Amino acid sequence: MILLACPSSYRVLSAGSIPLYALTDMPSRLVVLTLPAFFLCVTVSVRLRQEKAAPALTPSVCSKPWAGSASGGRPRNSSRPWRPKSGICTLQTNASFGAVFWGSESVQAVLPGRQDLLEKDFLMSIASQVPCCPLNTGDTGVGKSSIVCRFVQDHFDHNISPTIGASFMTKTVPCGNELHKFLIWDTAGQERFHSLAPMYYRGSAAAVIVYDITKQDSFHTLKKWVKELKEHGPENIVMAIAGNKCDLSDIREVPLKDAKEYAESIGAIVVETSAKNAINIEELFQGISRQIPPLDPHENGNNGAIKLVKQPSQASRRCC
């Protein structure tokens, strides 16, 4: 499930709680891997392009970003001292993933000196489902990490390891007259984390739900997530369904027709992908980008951003 956040709802108080919880739960991670839910949180920063030159697509990767600060600061492994640029701190809408300020800084790293760009931040998260089969540890994921890896790095690893803890990836892509920055947080999930799912999708503007076309169960589980999103997710949330591993269509269990009918019934985007053969990965994210409402330039500074006003120096203050 991928979710784009409306920039109006901030959740600062729980900043960093999810990653830390994942850390403290490491000993039970072996159990986690056999269970069905996997989450990924993605923030998309949308910027209006005011120059003709298109920026290069810029992937960047940061593992264990949550090690930086429980309050959502920058990753500890960054060598540069962090400070907000241009007096504007972009408060990421789902601060519970420790994304406060990190998104703002990474945007500057990707596009240094582009303070002219207007920005609006969205939050996305992704959850993919595999059949719940605790005894079958070989029944690995539906390919969520592989999709993200293909999208960000254009790379596929046949022997990719199951996600432990969390990983973080970003990629900025041009979309029409805007720049969309995807900040992707990837955390493993399990049944007992299910109650935390609202922290991933609350305040989000779009969701992508991933299933494995060779596993009917994963398609059933997808429907549960859609139901939950409809009941508890943000109003007007954009939903996209990704049927991964379409290179294995000779052993498919989920007909494309079923996915299309279902997607149509819920008004979602649907696409079959193959992270392995790089099929429809770009299209998936482009489809999401196209669903993001265009920016109103006059809104800049009012949405998803906090302006830090420089205080007058001591010398210039007057006592009355």
Ligand SMILES: Nc1nc2c(ncn2[C@@H]2O[C@H](COP(=O)(O)OP(=O)(O)OP(=O)(O)O)[C@@H](O)[C@H]2O)c(=O)[nH]1
């Ligand atoms: N044939 C094929 N295999 C894939 C594809 N995508 C992923 N895989 C394989 O599926 C397995 C699981 O992929 P992951 O990307 O780790 O799946 P995941 O859902 O992220 O699982 P976790 O990392 O455990 O959350 C790996 O062996 C991948 O090589 C695909 O498009 N086609």
